[in-house]
Amino acid sequence: GAVVSQHPSWVICKSGTSVKIECRSLDFQATTMFWYRQFPKQSLMLMATSNEGSKATYEQGVEKDKFLINHASLTLSTLTVTSAHPEDSSFYICSTGQGAREQFFGPGTRLTVL
């Protein structure tokens, strides 16, 4: 299966700063990547669909100007949390796959905003 990496694995930042999270598909050309968010003791919620070479599609209630997504190549998608606040503290996970086949997930990034 596809190997997906994320960087960083964890990050702590001050309120008001921006944080960039990278999601890389190491052995798979990912035209589409998905970004999920998971709060403690909750399941994963889809935030947005990242499309290579075009704009991302955001889920209802997710602010596109706050969560900037860039998918400039077939192996890299980035999620930037702008002007982060403590309520943005969460576990962010990306995934990719081919069509309706198996999805492969990155190891996740733990964001803590002080």
Add this chain to the structure above:
Amino acid sequence: KQEVTQIPAALSVPEGENLVLNCSFTDSAIYNLQWFRQDPGKGLTSLLLIQSSQREQTSGRLNASLDKSSGRSTLYIAASQPGDSATYLCAVPETSGSRLTFGEGTQLTVNP
């Protein structure tokens, strides 16, 4: 809109027991169903993927079944071990575009 439900939310069993985790979904027009394992603070590990045309899949001590018509899947774990302790999630793609809808998960604790 697809909704996925998992029962029970938490389960604690002694080592060696066989157990069943349940997953139900509201829209039976699914392409596949995937079971994942998540350890605390970690990402997801794919356990089993069942295609819509299949009725079950097996991997080691794990067996997953799928009944599309009733909107249900079960994950059977045989001879449970403390190392099986984790949260188990089931997920289905909403459309052929493969964005997944997850259940809330079952937190499993296997006591030595």
